[in-house]
Structures are given as C-alpha cells and as structure tokens.
Amino acid sequence: MKAEELQQIKEKVEEGYLPQWVVTDPEIYKLEQERIFGTTWLFLGHESELHEPGSYITRMMADDPILLMKNKTGEIKAFLNSCTHRGTRLCTEDFGKKKTHTCPYHGWSYNLDGELIGIVAGNKVYGEKMDKSEWGLRPVPRVESYQGMIFGNLDHNAVSLEEYLGEMKWYFDIMLGRSDGGMEVRGLPQRWVAKANWKMTSENFAADPYHVQTTHRSAVEMKLTPTDPLYASFGHQVVLSDGHGINVITSATGKSANKYQGMPESMWPMFEKNLNNEQLDIFSRVTTFVGGVFPNLSFLSSCSGSEGTKHNHLQFRVWRPLGPDKVEIWVWYMIDKALPEDYKEKSYKGFLATFGAAGTFEQDDTENWARIIEASQGRMSRDRKLNYNNVANYLMGLDNLEPDVKFPGPGTAYPTCYTDHIARSMHKYWLELIMNESRGEGCGD
Amino acid sequence: MKAEELQQIKEKVEEGYLPQWVVTDPEIYKLEQERIFGTTWLFLGHESELHEPGSYITRMMADDPILLMKNKTGEIKAFLNSCTHRGTRLCTEDFGKKKTHTCPYHGWSYNLDGELIGIVAGNKVYGEKMDKSEWGLRPVPRVESYQGMIFGNLDHNAVSLEEYLGEMKWYFDIMLGRSDGGMEVRGLPQRWVAKANWKMTSENFAADPYHVQTTHRSAVEMKLTPTDPLYASFGHQVVLSDGHGINVITSATGKSANKYQGMPESMWPMFEKNLNNEQLDIFSRVTTFVGGVFPNLSFLSSCSGSEGTKHNHLQFRVWRPLGPDKVEIWVWYMIDKALPEDYKEKSYKGFLATFGAAGTFEQDDTENWARIIEASQGRMSRDRKLNYNNVANYLMGLDNLEPDVKFPGPGTAYPTCYTDHIARSMHKYWLELIMNESRGEGCGD
Amino acid sequence: MKAEELQQIKEKVEEGYLPQWVVTDPEIYKLEQERIFGTTWLFLGHESELHEPGSYITRMMADDPILLMKNKTGEIKAFLNSCTHRGTRLCTEDFGKKKTHTCPYHGWSYNLDGELIGIVAGNKVYGEKMDKSEWGLRPVPRVESYQGMIFGNLDHNAVSLEEYLGEMKWYFDIMLGRSDGGMEVRGLPQRWVAKANWKMTSENFAADPYHVQTTHRSAVEMKLTPTDPLYASFGHQVVLSDGHGINVITSATGKSANKYQGMPESMWPMFEKNLNNEQLDIFSRVTTFVGGVFPNLSFLSSCSGSEGTKHNHLQFRVWRPLGPDKVEIWVWYMIDKALPEDYKEKSYKGFLATFGAAGTFEQDDTENWARIIEASQGRMSRDRKLNYNNVANYLMGLDNLEPDVKFPGPGTAYPTCYTDHIARSMHKYWLELIMNESRGEGCGD
Amino acid sequence: MNQGVRDVGTDLHYEISQFLYKEAYLLDHRQYLDWLELLTDDIKYVMPLRVTVDNKKETNLINEMTYFTDTKEDITMKVERLYTKSAWVENPAPRQRHFISNVMIEPTSVVDEYCVRSYFLFKRSRASEINTEELFGEREDIIRRVNGEWKIAQRTVYPDQAVLTVMNLSMFL
Amino acid sequence: MNQGVRDVGTDLHYEISQFLYKEAYLLDHRQYLDWLELLTDDIKYVMPLRVTVDNKKETNLINEMTYFTDTKEDITMKVERLYTKSAWVENPAPRQRHFISNVMIEPTSVVDEYCVRSYFLFKRSRASEINTEELFGEREDIIRRVNGEWKIAQRTVYPDQAVLTVMNLSMFL
Amino acid sequence: MNQGVRDVGTDLHYEISQFLYKEAYLLDHRQYLDWLELLTDDIKYVMPLRVTVDNKKETNLINEMTYFTDTKEDITMKVERLYTKSAWVENPAPRQRHFISNVMIEPTSVVDEYCVRSYFLFKRSRASEINTEELFGEREDIIRRVNGEWKIAQRTVYPDQAVLTVMNLSMFL
Ligand code: FES
Ligand code: FES
Ligand code: FES
Ligand SMILES: [Fe+3]
Ligand SMILES: [Fe+3]
Numbered sequence A, B, C: 001m002k003a004e005e006l007q008q009i010k011e012k013v014e015e016g017y018l019p020q021w022v023v024t025d026p027e028i029y030k031l032e033q034e035r036i037f038g039t040t041w042l043f044l045g046h047e048s049e050l051h052e053p054g055s056y057i058t059r060m061m062a063d064d065p066i067l068l069m070k071n072k073t074g075e076i077k078a079f080l081n082s083c084t085h086r087g088t089r090l091c092t093e094d095f096g097k098k099k100t101h102t103c104p105y106h107g108w109s110y111n112l113d114g115e116l117i118g119i120v121a122g123n124k125v126y127g128e129k130m131d132k133s134e135w136g137l138r139p140v141p142r143v144e145s146y147q148g149m150i151f152g153n154l155d156h157n158a159v160s161l162e163e164y165l166g167e168m169k170w171y172f173d174i175m176l177g178r179s180d181g182g183m184e185v186r187g188l189p190q191r192w193v194a195k196a197n198w199k200m201t202s203e204n205f206a207a208d209p210y211h212v213q214t215t216h217r218s219a220v221e222m223k224l225t226p227t228d229p230l231y232a233s234f235g236h237q238v239v240l241s242d243g244h245g246i247n248v249i250t251s252a253t254g255k256s257a258n259k260y261q262g263m264p265e266s267m268w269p270m271f272e273k274n275l276n277n278e279q280l281d282i283f284s285r286v287t288t289f290v291g292g293v294f295p296n297l298s299f300l301s302s303c304s305g306s307e308g309t310k311h312n313h314l315q316f317r318v319w320r321p322l323g324p325d326k327v328e329i330w331v332w333y334m335i336d337k338a339l340p341e342d343y344k345e346k347s348y349k350g351f352l353a354t355f356g357a358a359g360t361f362e363q364d365d366t367e368n369w370a371r372i373i374e375a376s377q378g379r380m381s382r383d384r385k386l387n388y389n390n391v392a393n394y395l396m397g398l399d400n401l402e403p404d405v406k407f408p409g410p411g412t413a414y415p416t417c418y419t420d421h422i423a424r425s426m427h428k429y430w431l432e433l434i435m436n437e438s439r440g441e442g443c444g445d
Numbered sequence D, E, F: 001m002n003q004g005v006r007d008v009g010t011d012l013h014y015e016i017s018q019f020l021y022k023e024a025y026l027l028d029h030r031q032y033l034d035w036l037e038l039l040t041d042d043i044k045y046v047m048p049l050r051v052t053v054d055n056k057k058e059t060n061l062i063n064e065m066t067y068f069t070d071t072k073e074d075i076t077m078k079v080e081r082l083y084t085k086s087a088w089v090e091n092p093a094p095r096q097r098h099f100i101s102n103v104m105i106e107p108t109s110v111v112d113e114y115c116v117r118s119y120f121l122f123k124r125s126r127a128s129e130i131n132t133e134e135l136f137g138e139r140e141d142i143i144r145r146v147n148g149e150w151k152i153a154q155r156t157v158y159p160d161q162a163v164l165t166v167m168n169l170s171m172f173l
C-alpha cells in the first residue's frame, strides 16, 4: 500500500468522492482488519441474552471466536474461545448453560471466570514451570456495556466504550433506555451470508436514507409507503463523533402519525419518566431512527404495519466481514420488556415482514450490495491512479446544507436525511484509522 | 517478481523453451492482468448482436463488466457497467433493448450515450458542485471495429485496432468480409468455465495444429479424419505481428476437396467480387483456418460433415481468465448472412457436433487443458530456478524451417502447420508486454 | 516474514511455547512448502504396491503429481507426472500396469524408465536441436527405500534416507522387518480431506499420547480402554533426530497382556530370528508404537479387539498439506505377509473399527483438528506480537523429566509418554528448517 | 414412525407427492399467483432458526425467532410484490430449483389432513455468477383436501444450517 | 398444470419414473450402448442456452443457439466415440451421477406418448480432484411406448445456469 | 436391467422406498437406536474405495480395502458410542441430510429378499461453518421381509469420489 495512494484517497474523500477501488481491495481489507477491527469497539451481544450464572453465548469479533459467560456474581466476561493448551476451539455451541467448559482435546477445563481449573493428570505430568493461573482463557482486553449493549475491544488502550459512543448514548437512551426493565432480545440473531462489502452495508444503514425511494420503491407500488420520493428525507441527519451517525426521520409535517413510534399509551408514562424533554420531543415526532456505530454495527427503529396500527420494533445488526466481498449478517430483534405480549407479537411480525433474510425491504438491499461487488473488481473500477474517474459520488449536501442549530439532540444535525454528511464523516474516520500506523500494529500477515 | 527471473524467461523463450512455472504463477498472472489485459484490444462482440437503437449486450473485459449499447444514431458505445453514483452494477442482463438504464440503488438513470439523465430529487438535494455532465457512465477508453468485430481497449494511448490487427485484417477479410451483408452471430455465445490457463488455450488454437493428430485421434478412429498423422500439417503456419497468427491448413495435395470450404456455388460470385486473387487462391484451397488475435481471441473456420457434403462454419472464442488456472470460455458461432437457410442449419449442426461445450473435439481439449494445470502447481514444475529442467518444449521448426516466400498471403508463412513458430512469437510478445513497466501502470494490488 | 518474528518464535519454542499464529499463517506455510517439503524425505508408497515390471502408482509430493513405475529390471523409479513437451499430466490413474505411457495431448510416449521413446512425426517436424534423450520425464531427484518404504526428496543434495531416518530405522526394523517376507499394503490407501493443519496432525500422532485420555474417552465409556487416565502414558517417549519420534507404550506393569502385540505364536520364531534382543524385549512388552517421521509421515502399530483376542495392525499415514488449514489424509494399512489369512482379516477389521475415515478413534481426532483451525484464524490468536499471550503450551515434562538411560532402544527415552519432548524437538527442527534460507531456495512465488 | 403402520397407501402417496412436485414446478417457473392457489387461507408458513447446541438440549431449532412466520396475507403480499416493477431482487429473475425428495406421509387426527414430511434441496443461479447458492433441509407440511383439491394448510421449513448461505430468502421454500 | 386433471395414475407414473431411473443407471454405469436402445430413431435431443434477461421477456431460454441439437445419428456417433481408444475426456472415466427427481407426467394428444418433466442434479467427480462438478435444471421429455417398451422420443434439457460450471458436456443428460 | 422384466410393481416399490425414506429420517434425526432395529442381525455393511483406473479395468471399485466392513455388532458399537458423553465428533451434533433418490428394486432368488439400488446425496452442516460437506454415490442393498417388517440385510455404499471431501465418516450412509 503506497503512501501516496492513501494520500490520494484522503484528497478525494475530502472532496466528497470515494475511490471505487478501496471497496474490494485486499490490501485495504488487511489494513481494516488490523487498524479498525483490531482497535474499535465491536458489538458482542445484549445482556438479556445471558440469563443466569453459567449462561454463555459464542460470538465472533471479526475472525476471532469469542465465548461470553455470566459468572457466579452475574458479571459477563468475554474470552477468546480457544483452549490455551493447544488452541482448540473450546465451545462450538451457539448458547447454553454450563458450570465448566472442558476441552475435548486433552480435557483441560475452565470455570465461568475463564480460569483454568482442571488439567488431566496435571500434578503428575507437569513440572514447576507450569503455573495454572497463567493459563486461563485469554480475555478480550476490553469488555464494556451501555444500555445492556455489550461491546468488546481488542485494543487494551482503547478509550472507554462510553467515550467512544459519545453523543450516540443520548440516542441509545431513547431507543434502549426509554422503558422500565429495558429491552430484551427475542430468541437469537438471524444469521446469513451475503455478497457485500462491510463498508457499503454499514453506510447503507447509517448514512443512506436516499436509497429508500428507489431500492424500496416496491413498497410504494404496494402502497405501503408514501409516493413522494422525498418521504424518507424529512427530519434530520445527525453526524456524530468517530464515524457514528443517526437519521432521525419524521414526516413532511415534522410530526409522526403515531406518537412515540406507535407505542401503546400505557408505555408513555415510562418514557416521560426515563427521558428528558428533548428526547421526548424527538421520540414523539420520529417515525424512524436509522444509524450506525462505527465500524459495523447498524440499527433501525421503525414502525411497520398498516397506518393507524403501526408497531415499533428495534433491530441491531452486525456486518461481520468474511472478506472484502462477503459479510456474515447478524440481526438481533429487540423489544421493550415492559410491552404487552400481543404488541410484541405484532411488532415481531412487522419486523419479519420488512427486514431479516426474508424481509421484503432487505431482499432488494442484498441485490444492490451484491451489484456493488460485481462492478468493483476489474481494472477500470480498481485502477488506483483513477485513470477512469473510478470514484463514487458522495456530493449530496456537500455545499448546500447548513446544520440546523435548533435541533434538540446532540451532534451536528442537518435538516434533511437526503445528504451524504454521515457517509463523508465515516470515510474520514475510516481513513484516519487505516492511515494510523500506530493502530493495531503487531497484527500478522 | 525479480528482474532476473523475467530475464531468465527471456533467455529460455529465445531458445524455444517456456518455463513451466509461468503458466500458473500468481505473480505472472497479476502482471498479465495489468500489462496485457489492461493495454491490448479485447474482443467484445459482433455488430450483428446489436440490432437496433436501444439494443444492448453485457460483456466482460477481464474482470470489468461492460455495457454495450447502440444509440439513436446507430453508433455502438461501450461503458463500464457500473453506476457512477456508488458503483452498483447497472445492468445484470445478458442482452435486451431499453431507452434508459436505471440503477436499482438510488434511481440514477442513463441514456443510450451513457449520459446521466436522471437523478431522483437531484435539484433538491444536490448542490453546485454536482454537475450531471461529469457523472455519465465511464466509457471504455477505446472502442473500434473491423469487419463487424467490436474490440475494446482500456489503454487510452493504444495504437488503433487496425494497426494492432495488422496483416490479420487480410485474413479477416476472407473469413468475415467475403460475402455481401457480412456475417451474423447466431443466437448468443455459449459460455462455460474450464480448468485451464488462458495462454495454453490461446496457443492451442492459434499455434498448435500438431495436437490434432493425438488429442483428436478419436475422430480418426471414427473415420471422420484422415489416418495420416500429418494430415493437419499440410498448408502454412503464418506468423503475424504482435503475437497474432493463423494456420492455413489444406490437404496433402495443397488443394481442398471442397472449394471455398464447401460453400455453395451460389456464393462464389460474391467471393470473387469481394476478395482479391491471392485471397481467393487461399480461400479456394484451404480446408481450415485456425488462429488467434493476441491475447485471448481465437477463431476457427472449418468444414464439418461427411466428405462431399462438407459445410463451413466460423467460430470466434474468448478465453476470459478467471485466475491462473481457470477460464470462462465464450464461443460465438458466425455464418454468412447471405447463405441459404438450409446450409446455415447444416453448418450449425456441424459446429455443434465438433466444438462448443458438447463438441466431440472440444471435449478432449478440455481434458488436456485441465491436465496442464494439474501438473503445473507443485515445486518441481514451479521452481523458478529451473532446477528440475521444468521447461516446456517449443522447439518444433526452430532450426529446420524456412519461410515460404511464394505464399500469397501476408505475414511470415512456414510451409507446414506442425511448427511452433506462432507459439514462440506469442511468447516473445507476451514477455515484451509483461516486462514493459510503462504498460498498464496504475493498476492496483 | 520479518527476521525478528522468526527470532521470537525461536525464543518461545525454546521455552516450551508455540506462538499460535504459526499454525495457520500463510507466510509460514509458504516457507514450509519451500524449506521443508522441498528438502526433506517424503513418503511415496510401499514396494508391495508395485507388483511387477510395468506396475505404476501415482502419488503426490506436496503439490507435485508423481508417477512411480517398476521397470523391466524391477527397479522402482519416480518422476514428475508431467509430460515434458507441454507439461500435461501424463497419468491421471491411481494405479495400473503399462509398458508405455502416452500423453493425450500430442502423443509423446515414455517407457518404464521415463525415457521419451515416441514423438509423433518427430523426425519429420523437429530439427537438430531436438534431442530426445534430453526430454525424458523429470526424475524425482532422490528416491530411496528402507524396509520397503519408498521415499522421495526434491533436494538433490539431501542426506541419504538412511542417514535421515537415523535411529528410527531401529524401530522400523521391529515394525516392518520382524517377519520373513516383510509387510504388504492391503489394497490402496484410504484418502479424504480434513480441516486441519499438517503440523498439528503430525504432532497428534508423533508426540501426543496425552490426548488419548480425553479425545478418545468414549472408548473408556465403551469399556474398550482402561479407565485410568494415565493408561496411555506408561512406557517411553523416545526423541529421535531431525524431528522424528516414537512412543513405546506399554501398561502400568511395563508388560503387555499380549506378547508381541498379540501376534500368533507361529510368528515368534521369525521375530526372534529377525530382531535383536533389545528389539525383542521392547516388542514383547509394547502395546502400541505410535510416532512419526518428520515432516508428515505418521505411523501407529497397535492392537484392537477385545482383551485376550487382540490383533495387531500397522498403519502409515501421510498428511498432505492442501493449505495452512487443510490436509489430504492418506492411510495405508500394512500387515505381515507371513501371517495366516484369518489373522489378517481380524487385524484389518480391528483397524477399520478404530482408524481411517470411519474409525471411531479417528472421528474425534478430526473434530479437534478442525477446532484448532477455527480458533486460530483471528487477530487475537494470530497476533505476531503475542499481545494476547497467544501461545500454545508445550510445557509437559519440560523441567521434571530425566531420560531413562536403561531404555534398551536408541534415541533419548523419557520414562512416560505424557510429555511434550517430541513435540518440542519437532518445533525446533521445523524452525531450523524454515529459518534456513539456503534450503529450498529457487522455489517460486 | 414405526413401519407400515398408519400407512397411507400408494395412490394417496402418489397424489400428494405429485402435488408437491407441481407446487415446486410453479415456484421454479415463477407462476406465483397459481402457487398462491395451493395455500389454504389459514396457512401457517414458518421457518425457524437452526442452531448449534449441546445434544443434551432436546432440540436445535429455535421457534421463538424465525426467518418468517407468514399468514396467507403475508405471503400474498410477498407474491404481489414480486410482480411490481421494482422488486429488484428477482428482476432479472435468478433461476431457482426445488429438488423435493424423501416424501413421507401420515394421516392426522383430522380427516382429509395429512402430515407430509419432505426433504428439500434448493438451488439458485443468479445472473452470470459462477457460484450458485444452495439451501437444504426438511419441510413438515399439513396437506388438506378441500373440495377434492389438495392445499397446503401448514408448512414448517427446517434449514440445516445455522448460518444460511443464500444472500436472501426471496424464494418460497 | 392444474391438479389431478389429466393425471396418469400411479402405475404409469411408476413405470415411467422407473424407466428414467434405469436410464440414469445405465448412463452412470457407462452402459452407453444399452442406453442408446432407449432412444427412438426419431429422437430430438436438445439443450438450449439459459440467459439472464428482464422479466418482461417471455422466456430466459435461447433456442436459436444450443449446447447440442442431436439426432439419433448424432448421439450414436458420440456414444461410439466414447468407446474409441482415444476419447481422452472419459478415459479414465470420471464418476457421474444423475439425481432424478420431481417427475411429473402428462398424457399428450398422441396415444402412447407422454410428456414427462423431471428435475436433474448431475454430479461428476474426476480423478482425484477435490472439487466436484455440478449441473442442474429441468428435463422435458416425450416418452413413447413402442411395442411395450418405453423409449425417449424427445428430450429438452434446460440448464439453470447462464454460465455452465462443468469443464465440458461430455456426459449425456 | 432390461425394462419391465422382473418388475416388482407399484405397491412393493412404494413400501420399500418408504422404508428407505424412513430409515433416512431416523438417521437425520439421530434416532440411531430405532435405526438399529432396521438392520438384520446378519447385515453386511460395506463401503469400498473408489479409484481412478483405465477404462480397460472392469471396475473402479476396490473391495480389498474399504472405509468400513461392519457387522451388526460393529454398527451397534458405533451407535452406542454416539450416545456416550465423549463422542465429540457429534456433540454438538452437525446437521445431516440423506437425499435418497433413483430407487430401483429387483427380486432376488431368495423369497422376501429384494435387491434395492438407490442414489444418495449426503449433506452435512457443522456448527456455524459456511462450507457444508457433501458425499454422493450409490447404495446397493438387500432388503429382507422379516415377519412383515422390512430390514436391511446388506448394504454396499459406493462413493463417487476417489478422495472423500468429508472430514470423517462419522455418519451412517
Ligand atoms: S487443546 Fe485443549 S486441552 Fe489440549
Ligand atoms: S448507486 Fe446507482 S443510483 Fe446510487
Ligand atoms: S504435452 Fe504431452 S505430448 Fe504434448
Ligand atoms: Fe434498504
Ligand atoms: Fe483441439
């Protein structure tokens, strides 16, 4: 990777372009693995997924298998899911409950705190140098939570999760902290593999309400969404720190036909107790929250169902890169614990109808994500000298939008969601990280 | 790729050897992608495939998807098949007819000249900096035709197609320009994937009549071809410029049992009108034309059917590299528009019986191509120091053949087709290109 | 591959650790291909597989296809299975009998000594420079046998096979040379592909009786093996030269319930004739021999069947690397020619029940091998700076075991098989080879 | 499933397996409106998640979360959507193929309703992609006879993978 | 293909599907000469191209160009060729397997001629290759009864891929 | 296998093919003890090696070496092992699927014994692996009627690959 090539990306990004070759370039991908996925906060799961002491779930941080366990004191710990003896994957299950995890190769066993507690014939065969306490499971260097959302970070020196989330916390409070008892994950995440680049899918959620009018036009044809191509633009696109961003979408009137995203009135007192006035104001007028936490966590809080009987649902999704042209999609459906069961059911049905592997909205997204890959693998699209003007266009709102200072929420809010402000800020942060040689050094090949 | 390694290839090639490691070497492959496929004329299709304004076909130039459209004025234009907004593949169809191509991601639309004509909500959401005229589809830098054969070149500074084809034009005139109305492609090209290296398949057609006697011996056993192992050697192997070449195969007598490759007499006046005496002389005596345009276009014009009722057919084929050990084969069947339908049918049947994925000749070729890959991936075959004498043999005719100055056609003609002259000239040109650092620079990873 | 990285591996290996990243690292893999598989003795087959002049078998040396033929004089020769003309794989069959091998591409033919004996139309089409005698099949530089075991080496300057095997010969004599007429391979080797790294599988056999107590605990549950977790530890682990090693496993009493591994008494006189006293002593007390010849040949000589009616069998296996995370497993079953048929049958059944693709012991091994790969592909496990203590543990017996000087066999024998002495010596030799730049240089990409 | 017992006999098995093949044929030929006719109005069409769990757990299927839990109305909506001008995912249409095998039928306690188990191997080829997509597993249907015509009254699709390797579930299974 | 209607019945379906399985068996065991016996002398054996086109087009099959358009004579020639000493592509023979499923039969206007649709999944394993080849799609046959024996009078093979991923079509489908 | 001749008829074919499907179902649902019941005590269960040889050789199967050559006792041992606490290879259990097709049945010289040929496509999905495993080929069974119940008296499994691409053969085929 030549320095001038990165330099040139920088110039282009500042002008509102993205060289097309960076999408699928293997060298860029390696830098991303090292300097982004090795040093930023990656979502692991929600506290509601671990019910009691001994509960465990297995997740991935990029290519590292991770074992999350709730210990006796109710603390959640995360470890590399690899026996310290010879590296064997300790647990291949998705979830369960165990007091002890025993490795199938030589029988070493670990407790809920990842401590090595059993070595077959240990005392007989090992000598002095073998000190059990040194051979516990390798902990994920940093594990922190906010509003029940558990994140891990491979970088010992990373800033705290809360500092990293920054003003996104204010919006998480609305989506995750509004009701007593908080949120619960329903069942397990859906998982499937798509032909896509993780940057493009992250952008698609965090920064691209503009695609709704065409990609999801079938919903218009089906009379499920307004015909006005601007319908997804109303509201604010809010640029946050470190490549995070959120779109607070409302209607042309600035109001939502369904206050509090169609939540039943029985819940309103809770909201009014748990949220401040600015949060309530936004929450009362928003139709859809859609955004992302850099690098690869996206979320969508929207209403489904026919007008009048809209039901809100919240989904979080991780775009786990399996290569420059492949992602493993994880989708968690979440809902307020406090809601009545029948509402939960309707909300769940609304989610399934629109998103997830079989969702009608999602289907067309996957087609577009695949097409970006297909057209970004040749010489014309990959030429690093940009001889073919092979740059993508992120000019929307570049020189014709001013922040709306009256927007009640934190972050820099622009008075429309049809703008590329968040995308440009994601590119800048992405580039800052991959150009920073001090990050994630030590990573192999 | 060390300079001395290329140097050593050079020495070997000059002696009539080809180091076996270059066949499947990934570094060589990258150089080929950059310095050959990025800078030479690649076949895209035939004008008869685009019937009217709005007609389009999609093709590949190595790994770049290309969209060819016939515009209102009947001009054929070729573009990178990638929306300039975010790079989404614009058209995933093989062919069709449209006035406008609209991108499924955000709805940008382009006309038949590749101009960006529609941006959803454009005026509302984009500012000054966004100048539509700058965001048309990216044209293939050079697109030129000869005798209806459309080629594209990614190198802005390439010599003209006609200059590149050079004396091959003279032979194209015979095969493609002999009859009024020219040729037409029947249907669409057959496409399939084979385990093979593109250089070996190109050689197989352009430079290797010698293989016929063994690879296609089953035809002898079936009494479809002569028993004399020399039968495919009669005639001339003609070395042309820039790695092009053609074998003008006739019989032991120097005559063909079927004048003009078994074309019906009704066509002869046309030939005599459209071709000069030297061309007619060759055309009247040839049984088979087989050759290639460097790098990966091959052609075969031969007769099939039982003696006496032979029918001529013409096929062009592209060996699209999918890696050092994989090719996507495209085979176009062409025939003179002017021919009577029943002759066309018989010719077509003759083609299918012998070539294409199910052709009996082709089947055995694919087996051999795969075997070259299988034996060229280890240390003994790939050793760059050639410690194991791992070089292929191209010595045929090296020191025992003089050009036949009396041959009526252009190029350097050798009085037999059992010689490696064209192969050696292909190697020299191939090497000249991959050693030329000024070519295709700017190509990424 | 940075020098300090190799240096650091060295330090760790000396302390009894193995950095986890070397297991699946592609750069390490390339070094292994070049400096280990290109320069050490690789097992090709057993002399009993080639019955008579003209008999041939095809094998692989890493990625090179090899053709072994028995010539008229009964000599076994090995060649690159690639036609010298254009590199086409000459023989795609697994075994057979032929006087001549003819290439399907252009018909060149070779005799049993690999000499080029036929060139179609050769005299007519080739000139002076073509000297048939220079174009015979390329011989594997070194081919040598010991006790019927045929090995090949791609390094012309390698030490002799016998010197390389060193003291392992003494143990081969017991397993292979004990009975008159020697051993015979039954049928052909089983072959299948597993998700595993070749180093880990080699270790598993050569150096890891410790895994038996857990990996194969189901045998304990089935009451087929003793309940004492130490049962596989009794006996000696013998460290030999150049990364070779053998475990001479016996019982707690130091005796075997079945003298001479349950061989019928009718065979004993032979043993006593063919082996010396030390060999007989060991052979009479051993229950299982398990070990390996570096780099990727493993063997197991054990008894199966229910107590009292145990039957011995011998298996050799090659772990052919198909990548850092994939092996092609070849398993040969061997048995003493001199044994009565019904014993052979029972022995064979005992082998099938326990090992080979369907063997109950082998099944659980494959699960563990796959799990090592799965947990060794991320940043935490692959970090080259070892920031995550991502090293595997080979401390067993490091500081608490002294060699047993009274052990009757050659090599350094430790008085238990639950130790990592052989593993550590394999790592040291492995590292010595991959750090040795003079080895296997000349290997491409 | 003890042998022979509660066997439905050759003719009924033929009828119902033919019904399943014809259903697959309609899907593979994108005759979705005709296909809709084969579903009862009260159809339950569900695809649970497959997970990897310890064998001690009684099941490795998750019903709490599914890929879809559709009523006739939901399915109708999806079908109609596929006929809009902007259902990009299937225009141009990929080629799909439902290989249906191992059909096993048992009567239920309800007259004219049968429990039909079948295995499916679904393959899809998109545009000129070299790599085709694949999905496989088992279907458990309730097939009902309604005025002499067979209908699907319930279908549960059990995928065999914990991570699906199709880019979406735009197909019907 | 409306249900039940023009149904051929259990026995005939059994007979004809068995005929298809036996045909596949002969091919997979390389009993090509016996296989030839199953073809009528006037057989039409065709494999059109599959393409990717806008759904507005009525078909994504191309009949103008095919992979083969064979008569009995053409097929006989191909079979005989496979018995020559130099049909390298199948010597040594790869292992091939025709998985035939979803067999659907309808009577035609001609007595003793039936329109038989089946799905095929073809797999091939060559030498020691790790990667096997695959081809899949649909076959539309005319099966004719000729003096009590079933024969294939017509077969059209519809591949599902626009780019075939087999190195050649040396097999019969 | 000349047509029609020695045909077993629709009903018997239905019975036996259903038996095979139910057998596959038991395996795919890990009901191994029930599956054992379907085997006769004298069952011969064998899987020879497939090799690549010159077509002149009469067969490309090797019987001298096999992947397994099991008696009822051997199989029982393997089944019981799968129920131990430490049969790691199948705990957590991978998902497996036996696609059985092309079932062909012929009477044998023994009353109540039938020679049953079937094609199998076996697929396996392990944990969260993206890549699934596959095995395919042919089975040749002797199916025997024992007091009104069908049993497998002999099974020979012919794989089509010379190098198997499954990490082990822990499954029953
Ligand atoms: S690898 Fe886990 S106990 Fe040895
Ligand atoms: S990518 Fe084509 S319109 Fe946005
Ligand atoms: S490659 Fe073997 S004869 Fe030409
Ligand atoms: Fe979307
Ligand atoms: Fe040829």
Ligand SMILES: [Fe+3]
Residues within 6 Å of the ligand: C204, C211, C212, C215, C216, C361, C362, C365
């Ligand atoms: Fe083991």
